[in-house]
Amino acid sequence: MSTSLVDRPLLAVLTLREAWRRARRRLRTGPIHRWRFAGGVPDxxxxxxxxxxxxxxxxxxxxxxxxxxxxxxxxxxxxxxxxxxxxxxxxxxxxxxxxxxxxxxxxxxxxxxxxxxxxxxxxxxxxxxxxxxxxxxxxxxxxxxxxxxxxxxxxxxxxxxxxxxxxxxxxxxxxxxxxxxxAQEAPDGMPRLTVRIALALAALCLPTPNARIRIAALHLADELDRQIFPDGGHVSRDPCAVARILADMIPLRQTFVGQGQPVPKGIYTAIDRMLPALRFFRHSDGSLALFNGAGAGDVHLLSVLLRFDETLGEPMFHARQSGYHRLAAGQTVVVADTGCPPPPAFSGGAHAGTLSFELSSEASRIVVNCGRPIGEDGDWRRLSRSTAAHSTVTIADQSSSRFARSESLDRFLGTPLVPGPTHVDCAETGDSGLGFEATHDGYDRGFGLLHSRRIEVSRDGRTVLGADRFLRGGGHRPQMIARDATARFHLHPSVVVESAGAAIRLSVRDQTWLFRCDSHCEIEDSIFFADVAGARRTLQIVVPFDALSPDGVAWRFDRER
Known part of the structure; x- marks a missing residue:
């Protein structure tokens, strides 16, 4: 959805905050303060x-x-x-x-x-x-x-x-x-955290009084406490952000130890939280799930980082603060976005993918989201952030979150996502606990409807059951009436697709899965952005259904071999 009148006050607040931040930074780098950057040359x-x-x-x-x-x-x-x-x-x-x-x-x-x-x-x-x-x-x-x-x-x-x-x-x-x-005038989120990491590292590597080392470490620990959730996720809700932070934090911890300096509690506890979170977001093929700005990752780096994880237990089922579920049984892994979008200040890379999911089995990804493009082409970037680029449901081809559709605002604010879903109800389902049912209100304002999705994985991991339906919201007067809902299942480029009667057969490596649903389904073109070689053509399963039908649509993936 594009920016509406009700979103303009929020955008105005964000614009004023950004203008004030830039003004403060300009003052700090102006002629009056530039003397601070001069000094002796370390030998x-x-x-x-x-x-x-x-x-x-x-x-x-x-x-x-x-x-x-x-x-x-x-x-x-x-x-x-x-x-x-x-x-x-x-x-x-x-x-x-x-x-x-x-x-x-x-x-x-x-x-x-x-x-x-x-x-x-x-x-x-x-x-x-x-x-x-x-x-x-x-x-x-x-x-x-x-x-x-x-x-x-x-x-x-x-x-x-x-x-x-x-x-x-x-x-x-x-x-x-x-x-x-x-440092205090750096943009919030990853930029400010990266600045604090660089300052802590510089305090250790350059000849510096011990007091400056302690101050830099304290500021970094405070920033980590503010940006890293108790479950180890980052406030941006980008799984790749966890890997990027760890790739800097673990060398920093080793440098503290090598210099005989005590590692501040806030630093080592943040690392201890983030390493299990990295395993939580990791698929069977070693890559990270593609949510909220995640793109082509460095699988080698992930393997190196996980060598430092001493917990070695099974990843958690529900990352509550980050807003994700992970269902794992047998060789099958399902990761789903069951949280609200991040706060606007942290949403420059966030996607409108609430209740989307990804499915992998053994060393192959099957159902994916489209991911983040390697380049910064504006049209591709906006498309990759839309709900239609995720394996979830849209109404009338509208996204569940809104974007500031203004190039000038995008340049000034860093492409924020104006929140759509403000509340996500989530509960565990299934006899084995390998399931959840979640409902979000991202379509309440526009259509007066709530999207509800249920996903369950069998104990042996050979069956994934799902259902999507819409409930009456009642919280807002609908701006429009629409019945056309579409469930999308984007497929990884390595998946071979063929019709099998009323079902769709998906083949990847030595596996074969059958997709079935209780509604007519179609195979359409899609695009997979998150490849190290650049965007690749792929396919998607598209299931149209009536948004006002109380039954919605039920679907399932069954492994044949």
Whole structure:
């Protein structure tokens, strides 16, 4: 649904808050306060943090050859430095200036890769590092760069010539001082948390009084307590956010220990909560469920992170604070979104996928959501966030949550999702406890209807039963009357689909599943965004039904072999 009149006050509040945050940040980086960023040049790093992210030498070779591929777009600067060019998108600028790609040079490890990495860092210092302005100095981008430079300091500084060494240390120390000055003015959510992680790491790695280490650790622990739920999920409700945070937090914890510093309680308890949450969102093939901004993940990184999980128990059934259910039996896993959208300040990547689900079996995904595109094409991004891009139900092809359909607002506010569902009732069902029934009110305002979904998994995992129906809401006067409801089941591109009488046969690897429902169903085209190679064509099962029918529609997946 697009923005309605009743949503405008909320958007006005968000706009005023963002304008005030930007004004405060501008004041802190203006001429009056810029003296804070000056200071002495450290003579060395006390420690180089470990890196858990693996690299690809082929990417380092492409960068050396002048092919810079970020955020789904390619630039070839030729004889110019990449840092002299106008960049195609904010997402491209964030990836380039964040320097996370140094891991590819570290993986290559040869003299050519080392020299190229130093040249690119030196180019950044020369062309971007002298003026605190533009996308390169967005708080989250600066924090990512500080973390990357410190993590790969061995690559950059070992046997480096003295001039580069001093330029590097001067720039790194100045960026850390800049982050300390604007930390409170960083955008809420992941950007602010990344800034706090970078500051805690910088306090350990750069020569710093112990008092500053304690203050940085305290601020980080407070931010973790605010953003990480008791069940280990992140307030954005993005499963991939948990992996990204852990990939920085575990090296930080190891650096605390390596420097003989006590690990603050808030830091190690947050890690202990997040590791089981990572297993909760993990499918049978090792990938993460695609909800609320999750996209193509790094399966290798997930495997590395889970080596630090010492609990080794079965994942929880219901992540109450995060708002998800996980049903696992035999070799079958179902993960479902049974929560409300995140608060608007944290919803820049959130999706209108309430009551959507994903199904995997053994090492194969079967039913999926479309996921987040690798690039930042506005039309694809909006489509991927719609309810129709999720394995759930729509009415009249409308989304259950509303979006600010204004490019200027999207640019200014960061594409927030204006909440649709404000309440989700959820209860366990099934004799074995492997089921739930949940109801959300996202369609109450527009249509006066509540969407109810029940999903159950058999004890042996060979049958998944589901039912969808609409109940009378009564909380709002309907803005329109509609009877056309559609249940969608997006299929992973690896699934082979064929008709089997009244059923649909789904084949993947050595498995065969039958989909049946008590209504007419169709096979239509779909798109799977969350692939490391980019968007891929796939198929979806579409089941139209009458939204005003009290019985709704019942469906099931049965494993044949």
């Amino acid at each position: 060395r790093l006390l420690v180089v943090p470990p890196n858990l992210r693996h690299g690809d030498p082929a990417v380092a070779e492409a960068i050396y050859a002048g092919r810079f591929h970020f955020a789904g777009q390619l630039l070839e600067p030729g004889r110019s430095s990449i840092f002299e060019l106008a960049l195609p998108s904010p997402a491209y600028a964030a990836e380039l200036n964040g320097f996370d790609w140094l891991r590819h040079h570290a993986e290559a490890g040869d003299a050519l890769a080392v020299a190229n990495a130093r040249t690119l860092v030196d180019d950044w210092i020369r062309f971007k590092g002298r003026t605190i302005a533009g996308p390169a100095f967005e708080p989250a981008v600066t924090a990512r760069r500080v973390i990357s430079w410190m993590t790969h300091a061995d690559l950059l500084l070992t046997d480096a010539e003295l001039g580069f060494y001093r330029r590097f240390m001067k720039s790194l120390a100045g960026q850390a001082r800049y982050l300390r000055s604007i």
